[in-house]
Every structure is written in C-alpha cells, then in structure tokens.
Amino acid sequence: MNNVVLTPIDTESLINQIAQRTAELIESRRSPQPHQPIDETDLLTPKETAKLLRISIPTLWRWQKKGKVKCYGIAGSRYYKRSELLESLTELK
Template sequence: MNQIQFIGTTPQQLRNDINNDVKTQIDELKKCFQPKNPEELLSRSETAELLKINLSTLYLWTKKRKLKSYGLSGKVYYKRSEVESALIALND
C-alpha cells in the first residue's frame, strides 16, 4: 500500500491518488474473480440417457448410493458434475 503524505497535497491530487489506489485494488480483484457457474441439474431420464442405462438401473445405483439424487417439488434430479465424477476410468 502506498504511503500518502497530506502536507503539500492538493485536494485534486489526493482524489487522484485515492482513485488510482481503488482502481489498482479492483484490477487485482478482477484477476482473482472466478464467477460461479450454476450447477446443471439432470432429470432421471437425462441422467439415464447420459450413462446409457435404463431407469431401473439408475434407481438401483441411487439406492446403493453410487449416485446422489436431489428432490425438488416431488421430482428427482442429479447434479451433472457428480454424475460425471462418479465415473471410474478403467485401465485397458
């Protein structure tokens, strides 16, 4: 942080110094700012289609806690990021 000396400083110089410091801080924040992407929710059908399985298999995987489901207004959804992270890479 810069040291500001008030003696011999005009009000306009002080304003300019403050504005420059604020702009510098905002620019630093912009570099670090990562907007949060909204989580994509998939319906049961979309999830089953993504995984190329039928709805009964999806139900069993959910019941066995291989996948986590979320309820909203009586409907079941899955978070795409969690479905994708549940996939396991197989070594050939």
Template sequence: MKTIQFIQVTPEQIQEAIINGVNSKLDDLKMNFQPKEPEEYLTRHEVAAMFKIDVSSVHNWTKKGKLKSYGVPGSGRVYYKRSEIEKVLIEINN
C-alpha cells in the same frame, strides 16, 4: 490526519500513476478470475441416457449410494448434479 505533499509532480503524472495501478490490478483480476458457473441439474432420464442404461438402473444406483439425488420434497421429482454424474462417468471409464 496525515498530509501528503507532491513536489514537482504534475497532475498528468499522478493521473498516469493511478491509471497504471488500476490497469495492473485489472490485468491481475482477468488472469485469476474464474466465474462460478451455476450447477446444472439433470433428470433421471438424462442420467440414464448419459450412462446408456435404463431409468430403473439409475433408481437402483441411487438407492445403493452410487449416485446422489436431489429432490423437491413432496413433488416426487428427482435431480442429479451434472458435475457429480460426470465424475462417476470418469471413474467408471477408468
């Protein structure tokens, strides 16, 4: 076990050094931390509204692989990730 001796260091100086170190790490974390946002899912109708198209077109684009759908097995419900839909919108507009 390693022994550390503090010579001519006051408890207040140690406390200040610790606080400064912790504050420095917190500031770094605040600058670099980006919380992960949960993925938002859209219905076929919401996607159709975003593209200003009919729901049948959303279905056709999904079958052709232009859009990727996510479904709940056995429920018949289909959802789309908002982030993926927004990427497709950007590609179409460019």
C-alpha cells in the same frame, strides 16, 4: 399502439433485399452452429440422466439405492447434478 412508417421502394430494390436476406438465412442454416458449453452444475431429470449414462431408469434407481449416484429432490421431483455424475465415473485399467 405502434406507429407504422411506410417508405416507397422500387420493385427491384425490394427483390434484391428479399434475395439477400434469403441467402443469409440459407447460409446460416448450412454452417454448423456452435455447441453450447455444458454447464456442469445442470440438474438433470432421471430420463436425462439415464440417457447421459446410457443406462435404463431401473438401473439408475439401483445405483441410487447403492449410493453410486446422488439424487436431489425439489417438490416431489428427482434431479441429479451433472457434475456429480461425471465425478462418479471411474477409470478402468
């Protein structure tokens, strides 16, 4: 069981502390959050892969059958490596 220690605090100090913490929280939500770096070794589900490539899932299956993208399986689920998907993109001239 945790011990609870109560210390007396006057009303004005409590109001100031609440106001300060509230202002900090509001400011933290206003400022843009830094994006997490993309881990290129991420495994993506078919839905995530289709969204990344902006294609439909049936197109993803066709590309897989043709060997355009590699698929990996774990316990009956299919996954795609983000790094391999990005490598499979070719530059058009």
